[in-house]
Amino acid sequence: xxxxxxxxxxxxxxxxxxxxxxxxxxxxxVAVAPGGAAALELADRFKPHLILLDxxxxxxxxxxxxxxxRKTTRRRAPIALVTAVRDAPQAAAELGAQGFLAKPFxxxxxxxxxxxxxxx
Amino acid sequence: xxxxxxxxxxxxxxxDLTATNRxxxxxxxxxxxxxxxxxxxxxxxxxxxxxxxxxxxxxxxLLMRQLDRDESPDPVRLRQALSAIDQQSAKLARLVNxxxxxxxxxxxxxxxxxxVADVVGLVDxxxxxxxxxxxxxxxxxxxxxxxLALVDPLRLEQVIRNLVDNAIKYSPDGGPIGIEVDKSRExxxxxxxxxxxxxxxxxxxxxxxxxxxxxxxxERAFSGMGLGLYxxxxxxxxxxxxxxxxxxxxxxxxxxxxxxxxxxxxxxx
Numbered sequence: 145x146x147x148x149x150x151x152x153x154x155x156x157x158x159x160x161x162x163x164x165x166x167x168x169x170x171x172x173x174v175a176v177a178p179g180g181a182a183a184l185e186l187a188d189r190f191k192p193h194l195i196l197l198d199x200x201x202x203x204x205x206x207x208x209x210x211x212x213x214r215k216t217t218r219r220r221a222p223i224a225l226v227t228a229v230r231d232a233p234q235a236a237a238e239l240g241a242q243g244f245l246a247k248p249f250x251x252x253x254x255x256x257x258x259x260x261x262x263x264x
Numbered sequence: 265x266x267x268x269x270x271x272x273x274x275x276x277x278x279x280d281l282t283a284t285n286r287x288x289x290x291x292x293x294x295x296x297x298x299x300x301x302x303x304x305x306x307x308x309x310x311x312x313x314x315x316x317x318x319x320x321x322x323x324x325x326l327l328m329r330q331l332d333r334d335e336s337p338d339p340v341r342l343r344q345a346l347s348a349i350d351q352q353s354a355k356l357a358r359l360v361n362x363x364x365x366x367x368x369x370x371x372x373x374x375x376x377x378x379x380v381a382d383v384v385g386l387v388d389x390x391x392x393x394x395x396x397x398x399x400x401x402x403x404x405x406x407x408x409x410x411x412l413a414l415v416d417p418l419r420l421e422q423v424i425r426n427l428v429d430n431a432i433k434y435s436p437d438g439g440p441i442g443i444e445v446d447k448s449r450e451x452x453x454x455x456x457x458x459x460x461x462x463x464x465x466x467x468x469x470x471x472x473x474x475x476x477x478x479x480x481x482x483e484r485a486f487s488g489m490g491l492g493l494y495x496x497x498x499x500x501x502x503x504x505x506x507x508x509x510x511x512x513x514x515x516x517x518x519x520x521x522x523x524x525x526x527x528x529x530x531x532x533x
Contacts, residue, residue: 156315158348162322165341200311202436228314230307248318251325 147173148262151192153183153209154226155201159247163196163226166251167258180204184212192221194262196245199227199235210239222261226254305477309489312359316352323348362491366476369498376416376502383411383420383454383523384445390424391443400438401431407445411454413525415503420523423496423507427458427519430492434517435462447525454523461516465509473509 150172152163160176167174175190177183181204187195195213199206210223222242226249229235236244243257323345330337368374384407391403424443431441442459449455465473476494493507500507505523512518 156319158319158352159315159322161344162319162326162348165344166322166326228311228318230310247314248321251322251329 147171148193149173149175149190150258150262151183151187151190151195151221152176153178153180153195153201153206154198155179156198159198159226163254166255170255170258172258172262180206180209180212183209184216187213187217187221191219194258195221195223196226196258197223197241199225199229199239207239210241224257224261301477305489308477309359309363312489313356316356316359319348319352320356323352359489362489362495365495366491369495374498374502376419376499378414378416380412381415381417381420383413383415383456384408385410386417386421387424387443387445387456390421390428393425394428394432394441398432398438401435402438402440404440404442405444406442408447411445411447411525413454413523415523416499419499420503423499423521424456424458426492426496427456427521430519431458431460431462431517433488434464435460437462452525454525456521456523457518459512459516459518461514464511464515464517470509470511474507 150167152160152167152174154160154163154176155178157178160178164174164176175186175192177186179201183195183197184204197206197209204212206225206227213223214220223239224243224245225232225236225239225241226245226247227235228247232244232246243261245254245257327337327342327345330341365374387405387407391405394401395403428441428443435441439461442457444455444457444459446455446457447453474493474497477490497507500521500523503523505521508520508522510518510520
């Protein structure tokens with residue numbers, strides 16, 4: 145089976161790098177976008193099985209990305225919110241996300257979530 | 265006669281009560297607004313603190329996972345992780361220092377440690393660091409060979425660094441940043457001007473940029489807690505100087521620090 149593809153969307157370069165390193169180590173194919181607009185473009189080409197999405201980003205933020213992605217994409221990947229906002233579960237519910245991780249997250253928890261949601 | 269007096273008194277009391285009610289309602293509204301601002305600030309501050317914490321925790325766990333698998337650490341990976349931990353802990357320390365500064369200012373406990381220092385040297389140090397951290401911005405420094413002033417060098421450097429960092433941050437597409445030190449305009453005064461050609465500040469936000477917790481570009485979710493300019497202005501005013509912003513027609517922002525070279529009430533250095 146070809147590796148599952150995960151799209152990481154985060155404006156914090158270090159967090160993007162961290163997620164990419166750990167996910168690649170665990171056998172995923174990973175693309176990183178620094179914001180919503182770049183993520184939309186990348187999602188179209190990369191066709192991810194899962195999107196790990198930050199909420200607060202300059203330009204097109206997590207909410208804007210989700211709206212645009214759902215409008216423009218037919219075979220949509222599940223979205224897991226990875227956020228430092230105060231109430232991550234509520235933010236995820238409002239967005240209709242399939243999962244969430246509250247920053248600062250545990251790497252083991254992150255990998256469990258990705259394994260569960262990127263199954264397809 | 266007595267009845268008329270009583271009803272006049274009652275009317276007077278009713279007017280008093282209406283005025284008191286109006287005042288109380290205004291006070292309650294003001295207090296609610298202050299609470300809402302504080303709430304918003306706490307949520308932004310928590311977000312800002314959690315971001316470097318995520319990297320710190322993540323890269324530490326990454327190294328531990330490697331050790332747990334009995335793998336000898338790959339030097340490149342080890343360097344990447346340690347460098348991230350180092351940079352993110354410095355970022356966290358900066359954020360915490362901002363919070364501590366605000367708390368000191370509120371309590372009137374921000375004290376300057378003044379000594380004669382060269383303002384041009386401080387500007388050069390800040391610009392040298394900034395040049396290392398960005399390749400997209402071009403810095404031009406116009407300054408005399410030296411400009412001595414009786415200042416707290418660490419605090420003044422903090423102010424100049426804040427202004428230069430803002431110029432970089434709010435010129436996201438890069439571009440020129442000019443820093444000018446001028447001691448010739450007025451005797452006993454040195455001016456430091458930091459100009460960028462970036463996003464500028466929308467007219468509605470201009471009167472608020474030095475307010476505590478205010479973020480001029482919160483809609484674009486730039487990182488930060490909205491404390492930098494507030495702290496900078498307080499530091500400059502403690503020196504007996506002024507920090508002002510100008511918004512040229514051609515765009516961008518110009519921040520001007522005007523400092524007495526001898527400190528408030530002191531003699532010229």
